[in-house]
Amino acid sequence: MRISNICLFISVLSMFPSCVGYQLGNTKRKKLKHIENIYVPMVEDKTLEIKLAPQATNEIIKAISTDGTYRITRSNNSDATLNAVITAVDFDEFRSNRLDTLRAEELIMHIVIKWQLVDNAGKVLERGTSTGSTRFFADSNQRLSRDNAKSDAMQKAAQKITSRISNGF
Secondary structure, three states, rough: OOOHHHHHHHHHHHHHOOOOOOOOOOOOOHHHHOEEEEEOOOOOOOOOOOOOOOOOOOHHHHHHHOOOEEEOOHHHOOOOHHHHHEEEEEEEEEEEOOOOOOOEEEEHHHHHHEEEEEOOOOOOOEEEEEEEEEEOOOOOOHHHHHHHHHHHHHHHHHHHHHHEEEHHO
């Protein structure tokens, strides 16, 4: 009786192939299938913000390494190079003091990065613009508040770049 129940259960289970096309790992896009190793040079910074280029480079490398689709290598071992340029850092007021409209209490930071993935022959494989945004409170030390917010906005922009080259969206 017990064996017949197990056989019946297995036969019913085999009739529902809900995960037939799903596969774990090896999910590279067809366009970038031949790319295994990526080199990330120092990000170029067209803004006047301090220490933004090394921070952006580190966040992009960390995001690609965490994703695991590609390996970060030196330029002589790479299949492609990810070039990036920080084009803008903007601040918008999100919330202000009701009694003093000139004093912003909460700000939004937007960091815009233009990037392109180029193979060793110089052919552009992928390009795009990614934006990282974050909100932060403006306290008595505005510089410290901005520096702390930069890291969060940069991390979000780096994750968008990595998602685009790994998944296509």
